[in-house]
Amino acid sequence: MVTDPDVLDQLHRDHANALWAYAVRLTGDRAFAQDVVQETMLRAWREGITDETETSATSARAWLFTVARRLVIDESRSARHRREVATEVLPEERAGDQVDAVFDTAMIVDALAALSVQHREVVVRAYYGRATVAEIADDIGVPPGTVKSRMHYGMRALRLALQERGVTR
Structure with a gap:
């Protein structure tokens, strides 16, 4: 776990916009893409991923994009995603319980x-x-x-x- 806030801020500044654009392309949903970015950054913080901890095999950016892609895939496979239907028009006012x-x-x-x-x-x-x-x-x-x-x-x-x-x- 990375505890230096400056390192985490730098990781966010360097990668969040590109990660968000990538998630928007994958999902088509700007709000959900923001959720994906937040969850990805949270996981990076928990795992101690920073630009300073790059290994020869992978970089922090590749790790972030991989995690984001997996989050999108997991959501598309979830039961909630299969059962929910997105709509721009809200249904009529719901009848209250009498x-x-x-x-x-x-x-x-x-x-x-x-x-x-x-x-x-x-x-x-x-x-x-x-x-x-x-x-x-x-x-x-x-x-x-x-x-x-x-x-x-x-x-x-x-x-x-x-x-x-x-x-x-």
Whole structure:
């Protein structure tokens, strides 16, 4: 393992651009080519490969290009590569899982059932029926102040019922 950062920086400066261009030619993918260069340089660092450690048989550059080519080959043979399909167009928005919504609805229905009939009637008309205080007062035949009071205490009771069921803020 090479520990001198200057030696590693020099290796990167000397070979990274040519290595990246080579990987782009092999893959046709600029981002993946960058990943190949990074992995190749990491392996060079781990193996202690530098321009200063050249042997008569191979140079650091040849070693880097060989490692890069093998990384590309390994990726093309991988199961992930065979199963993934690259596309420029994203699919339509994915449909979310409705399980959480069903459980939330069931919990709210259960909590609403814990309210008194008068409180539940006002809360349901206001939140699910989108009725105003005046409309609710006219529909059930009570003064608007009574509707507001029932709404206040109904929401308070609903909050407590939901907290009892494990719902927190």
